[in-house]
Amino acid sequence: MKLLCPAIGICLSLFFAQAGFAQVYLPISALHVTSPYGLRVHPITGLQDFHSGVDLAANHSVIYAVLAGRVISCASNPFLGNFIRIAHGEIQSIYGHLSAVLIRQGTCVKAGEVIGISGSTGRSTAEHLHFSVRYQNQPIHPLKFLLQLQSSWAVAP
DSSP: OOOEETTTTEEHHHHHHHHTOOOEEOSSSOOOEEEOSEEEEOTTTOSEEEEOSEEEEOSSOEEEOSSOEEEEEEEEETTTEEEEEEEETTEEEEEEEEEEEOSOTTOEEOTTOEEEEEBOOSSOSSSEEEEEEEETTEEEOHHHHHHHHHHHSOEEO
């Protein structure tokens, strides 16, 4: 059975079959959105821009890998601050504004493995987790992606 998610435009059952994922985790224990995916007024610049992820409320919160994968980048930049990028086949998950990065580039991680601690690094107005997902290097709605995963597999807390 193919599980096509029209909202994000990918066939997740094919993705899972190819990647062999057995578990899915939430990136943070509570999903309280403070800034949505898509067009928004940027809280610092005051200009309308495209937000390629979601901002989730956090307070020195533990951050988890949503799927098993390989860490392809642990770095810092002026926008995301300290961030982690994990490859899961053609999908990448990105975790930004971290106060602590607890893994290294090249490391293979399991779903649910602790990878960092939330923070307010980079261009940020307050502590939060910026969580985004890319498919074939194009941004997709991360919450719709998680919802599709949840309906396909049991998501661990």
